[in-house]
Amino acid sequence: MNLLEIKDLKVHYPIKGGFFNTVKDHVKAVDGVSISIPEGTTYGLVGESGSGKTTTGKAVMGLNHVTSGEIFFDGQKLNSKGKKVDVRDDIQMIFQDPYSSLNPRKRVFDIVAEPIRNYHKKSRSDLVPEVLGLLQRVGLPPGSLYKYPHEFSGGQRQRIGVARAIALNPKLIIADEPVSALDVSVQAQVLNFMQDIQQDMNLTMMFIAHDLGVVRHMCRHIGIMYQGRLVEEGRTEEIFKNPQHIYTKRLIAAIPDTDVDEIENNLAFRQMVKEEYDRNFADHLDEEGRAFPLQSITETHKVALPVKG
Numbered sequence: 209m210n211l212l213e214i215k216d217l218k219v220h221y222p223i224k225g226g227f228f229n230t231v232k233d234h235v236k237a238v239d240g241v242s243i244s245i246p247e248g249t250t251y252g253l254v255g256e257s258g259s260g261k262t263t264t265g266k267a268v269m270g271l272n273h274v275t276s277g278e279i280f281f282d283g284q285k286l287n288s289k290g291k292k293v294d295v296r297d298d299i300q301m302i303f304q305d306p307y308s309s310l311n312p313r314k315r316v317f318d319i320v321a322e323p324i325r326n327y328h329k330k331s332r333s334d335l336v337p338e339v340l341g342l343l344q345r346v347g348l349p350p351g352s353l354y355k356y357p358h359e360f361s362g363g364q365r366q367r368i369g370v371a372r373a374i375a376l377n378p379k380l381i382i383a384d385e386p387v388s389a390l391d392v393s394v395q396a397q398v399l400n401f402m403q404d405i406q407q408d409m410n411l412t413m414m415f416i417a418h419d420l421g422v423v424r425h426m427c428r429h430i431g432i433m434y435q436g437r438l439v440e441e442g443r444t445e446e447i448f449k450n451p452q453h454i455y456t457k458r459l460i461a462a463i464p465d466t467d468v469d470e471i472e473n474n475l476a477f478r479q480m481v482k483e484e485y486d487r488n489f490a491d492h493l494d495e496e497g498r499a500f501p502l503q504s505i506t507e508t509h510k511v512a513l514p515v516k517g
């Protein structure tokens with residue numbers, strides 16, 4: 209069963225201008241995106257900066273207006289006009305920057321306990337064992353309880369962010385580029401521990417990243433966003449084996465060698481992608497200069513991957 213279903217989501221922002229500050233045009237931040245995430249799985253939403261990933265995640269969180277489309281969580285429509293469905297404890301977000309997303313004046317105890325306190329009336333003494341349990345779950349020692357965020361490394365701070373996100377035992381986590389602000393050497397550690405938490409808690413996760421290499425081992429399915437649209441979607445390994453859209457190929461070609469072992473002749477692949485991109489990219493754009501959605505990509509846009517041997 210799909211825990212999250214996004215149907216034809218559009219989020220357009222008006223661009224105002226002129227003497228009367230009238231609406232001149234719209235930024236189509238998200239323009240017709242449909243995504244289904246089965247319960248207990250991780251879906252990777254990938255694309256370059258400005259492609260609409262965060263806007264999609266925030267729309268699910270109810271932090272953005274929705275121009276049109278529908279968002280269903282556990283079968284309930286979230287963005288209906290009438291009575292709002294309260295999913296604050298079921299959907300949590302992990303933010304990109306573990307430095308700015310934690311209040312520097314609060315101790316770890318207060319940061320992690322905050323969502324529980326907002327939701328349940330519990331005394332501090334009742335909360336201590338609960339917060340200690342959460343810290344243990346994310347691999348932080350009990351001595352972390354009364355420390356401040358600046359006393360931790362970037363990777364440890366992201367662990368604090370995860371402890372806060374799982375405090376209410378959510379069903380869905382939207383992780384918005386959780387490792388991109390971290391040193392490459394700690395990214396793998398944080399990814400591994402997030403994967404462990406996801407499996408232990410049977411969480412459903414939307415994992416937002418700009419780097420295909422990051423989502424590869426985390427996500428069963430991925431969607432590639434480009435200028436507000438989903439240009440390619442499918443099982444991760446299928447997409448890595450046989451990417452269809454030139455933009456996806458560019459993202460794969462950008463991954464360091466070690467992550468694309470099965471693409472033999474990687475250098476040749478990169479060169480071919482570059483040449484195809486330079487030669488044909490205009491063919492992938494519609495009249496507004498934006499990428500065609502996947503359905504409208506024809507056979508002629510496909511490039512065969514280099515053949516072994």
Ligand SMILES: Nc1ncnc2c1ncn2[C@@H]1O[C@H](COP(=O)(O)OP(=O)(O)OP(=O)(O)O)[C@@H](O)[C@H]1O
Binds near residue numbers: 236258418
């Ligand atoms: N409140 C807003 N008003 C107007 N335009 C906005 C607003 N929020 C986002 N946008 C625009 O919508 C587009 C998509 O932004 P979004 O933050 O979703 O992209 P993203 O893929 O998450 O990028 P990044 O990886 O840099 O976070 C961008 O062109 C952005 O400038």
